Amino acid sequence: MKAFQLMxxxxxxxxxxxxxxxKTAQQGAESRFIAGGTTLIxxxxxxxxxxxxxVDLNRLPLDKIEMLSDGGLTIGAxxxxxxxxxxxxxxxxxxxxxxAILSGATVQIRNMATTSGNLLQRTRCMYFRDSxxxxxxxxxxxxxxxINGANRGLAILGTSEHCIATNPSxxxxxxxxxEATIHVRGPKGERSIPIADFHVLPGNTPQRETVxxxxxxxxxxxxxxxxPGARSLYLKLRDRASYEFALASAAVVVxxxxxxxxxxxxxxxxxxxxxxxxxxxxxxxTGQSATEAVFRKAAQAALRDAKPQRQNGFKVExxxxxxxxxxxxxTQPA
Amino acid sequence: MPDRSESNEKPAMDSRLEFGQSTRRTFLSRxxxxxxxxxxxxxxxxxxxxxxxxxxxxxxxSKDAIPVSLRVNxxxxxxxIDPRTTLLDCLREHLHLTGSKKGCDHGQCGAxxxxxxxxxxxxxxxxxxxxxxxxxxxxxxLGQPEKMHPMQAAFVxxxxxxxxxxxxxxxxxxxxxxKEPCGPEDAEVQEFMSGxxxxxxxxxxxxxxxxxxxxxxxxxxxx
Numbered sequence: 001m002k003a004f005q006l007m008x009x010x011x012x013x014x015x016x017x018x019x020x021x022x023k024t025a026q027q028g029a030e031s032r033f034i035a036g037g038t039t040l041i042x043x044x045x046x047x048x049x050x051x052x053x054x055v056d057l058n059r060l061p062l063d064k065i066e067m068l069s070d071g072g073l074t075i076g077a078x079x080x081x082x083x084x085x086x087x088x089x090x091x092x093x094x095x096x097x098x099x100a101i102l103s104g105a106t107v108q109i110r111n112m113a114t115t116s117g118n119l120l121q122r123t124r125c126m127y128f129r130d131s132x133x134x135x136x137x138x139x140x141x142x143x144x145x146x147i148n149g150a151n152r153g154l155a156i157l158g159t160s161e162h163c164i165a166t167n168p169s170x171x172x173x174x175x176x177x178x179e180a181t182i183h184v185r186g187p188k189g190e191r192s193i194p195i196a197d198f199h200v201l202p203g204n205t206p207q208r209e210t211v212x213x214x215x216x217x218x219x220x221x222x223x224x225x226x227x228p229g230a231r232s233l234y235l236k237l238r239d240r241a242s243y244e245f246a247l248a249s250a251a252v253v254v255x256x257x258x259x260x261x262x263x264x265x266x267x268x269x270x271x272x273x274x275x276x277x278x279x280x281x282x283x284x285x286t287g288q289s290a291t292e293a294v295f296r297k298a299a300q301a302a303l304r305d306a307k308p309q310r311q312n313g314f315k316v317e318x319x320x321x322x323x324x325x326x327x328x329x330x331t332q333p334a
Numbered sequence: 335m336p337d338r339s340e341s342n343e344k345p346a347m348d349s350r351l352e353f354g355q356s357t358r359r360t361f362l363s364r365x366x367x368x369x370x371x372x373x374x375x376x377x378x379x380x381x382x383x384x385x386x387x388x389x390x391x392x393x394x395x396s397k398d399a400i401p402v403s404l405r406v407n408x409x410x411x412x413x414x415i416d417p418r419t420t421l422l423d424c425l426r427e428h429l430h431l432t433g434s435k436k437g438c439d440h441g442q443c444g445a446x447x448x449x450x451x452x453x454x455x456x457x458x459x460x461x462x463x464x465x466x467x468x469x470x471x472x473x474x475x476l477g478q479p480e481k482m483h484p485m486q487a488a489f490v491x492x493x494x495x496x497x498x499x500x501x502x503x504x505x506x507x508x509x510x511x512x513k514e515p516c517g518p519e520d521a522e523v524q525e526f527m528s529g530x531x532x533x534x535x536x537x538x539x540x541x542x543x544x545x546x547x548x549x550x551x552x553x554x555x556x557x
Binding site: 046058112242243 | 398400416417418439447453456459461510528
């Protein structure tokens, strides 16, 4: 691990000031916020992250979950994954979020990892994590080792010729299906970013993963009130029964009235370079009967633009079946 | 003939102990270095280069050391440490509480599990300097051979280990599990324990030990 200076800001303003002068808030940032540390310390040991300054957020009062007046939810940036997943309001109104979080990592890691940290979780692509390998995300211009290499676990949606790294988070997939908003405080003040606009596609700049700028501090995430009558579910498919990243996953939020889908939100995990919302699938579902044939059409639409690599072609069909099964489960009569 | 044994026969790890007087720790360290050298052929130079980097990165003596106060097992400690020092390294190398084990050092095996403010966490994935004011409990604080925690006793009774390296982490997780929303079935215990890897494969007996403590606690409540 490279040496760094540890800073302990007493409030958000001090934390923002401590990082505002850095050149980037993305890969290669000279200053990093640290909360749970479950991604960052790991990557610092691997020398994938080499910050000169580490800014400890753990004493900031950003760890509350509260109901909003409209029935939505506000979730502090430092709320630990365990606390979020087990919160009664989350379990009652946003089951997909609770299920997604509990399907990821382990109890120890969920006790440490935070909401904002999970939004910024880095890819598990082995070329990114191994500093001896080429990787355009870690070392722009060095090439992508994965495209002609070991790419079984990597993305089939949203890829570019420079990067096919998968976004590994389960929580993010549920947040996308729930249309969360991310609230940021930075040197220029406060702003709110819909989660669909928060993560960016790799394109020509895979080192850039989010719209965050230097000094930007995520303060909280809000969820809109649950749609009346909606049911939600997270289904994750992986190589092991526990403690494994998704090969494919689906977060679905569906409202049914008189046997017809009146509203659907669909997001996929394990297959995209960002948590993958599928408006195409939502369109195929809305107004249609809740039948397997319709679900299959929605799944076809969701994967229409998939670009599989040599080793991950199976993910196209796996993701389709995952979505069909998730839709079947969520529309089953209670 | 000059005696060359001193200059040439030194073990790879500098140690104040002579060969044949190894403690378990120095023996294991030497074993680690020896197996590393054995695998360093011409085809694996990247691994050799990388391991050198890692060893450099582990240095904990630094002119930039900072004061850190920690509360561990009810005792207060003050140490001067490099800010890079993980909580695990601080516990083992500075406070000499070697019950918490270093397995993977990347948050994948659970051998380093400790309790922080009553919740289980991975001490290898956190920095010691982030834990001032926290109440930290290690296996040493849970029980001692003459007065074992019921979970430690259950691990003995159920033969829930073979080599023992993962055991302190398993027990720290198992004790935390007692207060977590874990369902009654073995499958649910397995899911809650999935962050603790046992390469000997003592899983069945680990689940049995945990279930015996849970049933005992249940019986006490109703009895």
